[in-house]
Amino acid sequence: MSLAAPLAAAYAPARFAAIPRERLPALIQALPKAELHIHIEGSLEPELIFKLAQRNGVSLPYATVEALRAAYAFTDLQSFLDIYYAGASVLLQELDFFDMAWAYFERARADNVIHAELFFDPQTHTDRGVPFETVITGLHRACVQARAELGVDASLILCFLRHLSEDAAFATLEQALPWRDRFIGVGLDSSERGHPPSKFERVFARCRGLGLHVVAHAGEEGPPAYIEEALDLLKVERIDHGVRCVEDAALVQRLADSRMPLTVCPLSNVKLCVYDTMAAHSLPALLASGLCATINSDDPAYFGGYMNANWLATFEGLPALGAAEAYQLAANSFEASFVDAGQKAQWMDRLGAVFTDAAKG
Ligand code: ADE
Ligand code: ZN
DSSP states (O other): OOOOOOGGGGGOGGGGTTSOGGGHHHHHHHSOEEEEEEEGGGGOOHHHHHHHHHHHTOOOSOSSHHHHHHTOOOSSHHHHHHHHHHHGGGOOSHHHHHHHHHHHHHHHHHTTEEEEEEEEOHHHHHTTTOOHHHHHHHHHHHHHHIIIIIOOEEEEEEEEETTSOHHHHHHHHHHHGGGGGGOOEEEEESOOTTOOGGGGHHHHHHHHHTTOEEEEEESSSSOHHHHHHHHHTSOOSEEEEOGGGGGOHHHHHHHHHTTOOEEEOHHHHHHTTSSSSGGGOSHHHHHHTTOOEEEOOBSHHHHTOSHHHHHHHHHHHOTTOOHHHHHHHHHHHHHTSSSOHHHHHHHHHHHHHHHHHHHHO
């Protein structure tokens, strides 16, 4: 196994440790960051769900925005997914997918997210009769416009739903191939327990053969063995969530040695009861073990906030984290992104400038 050096190491994050904690909220707002774990369907706010339902003549089982929002009390991943898939049923036209993604990009811009890799779930839509072309065209148009008008660099990652079969994933891949240039990779999401990565070994091999990046949700609710399967069988380049790795010391060491990124989603983990409280979250331990952990929002419309809300809640709930860790987390987000080394170096310069200013006081 290769012993990879953290991108941030060359920039000596420890020199920022003296920045006082009370300056963290302003620093978090100002620092440039990449978001690598956002399900675009999870950014669909109740207000937009109602607007699209009206536009498309879809009836909802909730009378008001408030009644829908009140239903967002989750006990586990499945209790969330049931509502999340129901919310996505209002998405029918190309413009709906554009509007959803555009609303996210405006939030991303406000949070100083300068690069975003967006998950989308085509099967959630194609299984309702919405053509793949409608989905990808609307999302792609929003990505192009976000780059031009908001300065947010964006790309798409197609996720296979793991509660469906591998044959269904292969069929989705076939539908997607005419638009191969509009997404950079594939992922694996939905109900984790009982649907191990091994179920998708062949379709991931095909995707790698096509030159696609590969990532997978693993170790959110599923056991550490699912993380190992994602590494060994799917040969992923990032693990989404992965927080249950802490139950296996050898696995933590392996992830740290290989600088395998974990796209951690702190508010999601608390809302879905992976942790009882933010104070119980393993993020400080992951960073202390040398893992390339990042902060992300997962499904911000459902879990209480977008990127900066996640950052702020994380630093507020975990006093062990200070400015050096904020620098490390932002640097990790660039290190873990699917862009070239020159682009990463440019973003690291921007990040360093913000921290150097903050260190001056
Ligand atoms: N789809 C949307 N959010 C998800 C999550 N947190 N885990 C698995 N699948 C998802
Ligand atoms: Zn997710």
